[in-house]
Amino acid sequence: MVPLRKPLAASLGLVSLLAFAGVTSAQTVETTQQFSPVFRGLTTFFVDIVVGGILVAALPAYTRDSISEIRDDPGGSFLWGLLVGIGGLVALVVLAITIIGLLVAIPGFVAFFVVALVGGAVATVFLGSTVTRVLSGRSQSRPSLGIALVVGAFVAAVLSVVPLVGGLVLFVVDTLGLGVVGRTLYRSYA
Template sequence: MPSTRQLTRFGSAAAVLAGALSLAAPVAAQSPIPSEFGIGSRLAVRFGVALLINLVLGGLLVALAPDYARKTVGAIRDDPGSAFLWGLLVGIAVPIGLVLVALTIIGLLITIPGLLFLAVLGIVGNAVTICWIGALLTGDAVDAAAVGAGAFVLALVAAVPVLGNLATTLVGFFGLGVVGRDLYRSWQG
């Protein structure tokens, strides 16, 4: 008989998979845009590119900073609401604030490096999100199997036109939030 932990892990994995599969209906309902490539080819290319990028990002995080990957995935698992809210703050409020600061000439000296720094935070946050989704699917371990599973599911979602971008952005706020919160706390001393 499966333990409660195994059932919870299976339920989480099933929820992620169901969410990914629920996005297939809007894709099927779209009319194909006439071009030299069919919609299936374009979706396959989107999936392939997203899978490759996700594998590289998640793989680099696990290979270069395995302790950090485990710590951040654990932080999302322990408090997903806080991680998401921090993600909204870092991903939406901070860029808006930087753009408002850019209205002055001196503000550009802050805004340009700030936006570049946010781009780097976003890349690290996406890598954390890939590991987190994979850990939900494969178990608590943050390893190559988790990276592969997370990369596959997020690439599947990303392949869906328009809605896939929205869904991956929303899910990416979890990883971005944990990375941003950790950085903020490290600056606070």
């Protein structure tokens, strides 16, 4: 029976090595540095408050009209948001391939960034307005833009730390805001 110990020991060693390899391969590897949820939520809140505050103070009528347009045609606003967000970026990247196109693409990226900021601010106020209407129980009331902004920034900050559902909701709301801004720009130049 002495000769059986060596194959048994080798088999146990191989099984333990495979088990260790399985445990090691199941570990997650963080390749990018992750921000804490508190930092992410606070950053979202303050950026939304600052950019939304500038929009509400400078263009209150435009903000109310944009919110009404999202409520009247959410499907169209969402499709416009996808068109501006995806189509606009693809067009700018294709333009950036050549040297002459790069001269157009650089200001285009700056303009896209500004449109995205304004769209995000409109989306924040829209989110706050919708939440305020639902919580107050009055579907026809129009909350003040300041209250809608603060509520929207708070809800967006909370949603930014919710892993999957929060990101999906914020994507849809931000796409609505981007779409209404893109559609307004198209109408003004067409």
